[in-house]
Amino acid sequence: MQAVLIVVHLLIVVALVGLILLQRSEGGGLGLGGGGVQGFMTGRGQANALTRATAVLAGGFFLTSLVLSVLASHNRTQRSILDGAATPASESIPAAPQSAPIGGPGGGVLNQLNQLQGGAPAAPPPPSGPQVPQSK
Numbered sequence: 001m002q003a004v005l006i007v008v009h010l011l012i013v014v015a016l017v018g019l020i021l022l023q024r025s026e027g028g029g030l031g032l033g034g035g036g037v038q039g040f041m042t043g044r045g046q047a048n049a050l051t052r053a054t055a056v057l058a059g060g061f062f063l064t065s066l067v068l069s070v071l072a073s074h075n076r077t078q079r080s081i082l083d084g085a086a087t088p089a090s091e092s093i094p095a096a097p098q099s100a101p102i103g104g105p106g107g108g109v110l111n112q113l114n115q116l117q118g119g120a121p122a123a124p125p126p127p128s129g130p131q132v133p134q135s136k
Contacts, residue, residue: 002071009064016057023050 024047 012060
């Protein structure tokens with residue numbers, strides 16, 4: 001139902017934009033007020049018909065917008081923004097990533113380039129713990 005309503009909403013939007021562009025503006029603008037449309041309707045009759053059609057389409061636009069927003073909020077569950085803020089500080093520190101290589105099983109791009117050049121990839125030295133200053 002929501003997909004059908006979205007299609008109807010988009011058709012109303014396109015028709016509304018077209019009707020607005022057909023109307024005569026104060027300065028002449030893009031309107032069809034001159035030339036070839038004189039035989040279709042008089043200026044006043046054309047303005048009344050376009051104004052009424054615009055009002056009907058605008059009402060349809062607002063109605064479909066409200067129905068779509070109600071349908072979208074109907075499936076949403078209530079939750080508070082404070083639920084995520086109640087985590088202790090010790091849990092908020094991200095864990096160190098496992099030594100998964102960047103770029104897949106072949107290692108990183110630099111390791112792949114070293115292998116292509118024939119050199120063995122240089123393994124970085126294992127990290128040592130913090131050094132305690134020793135007096136001499």
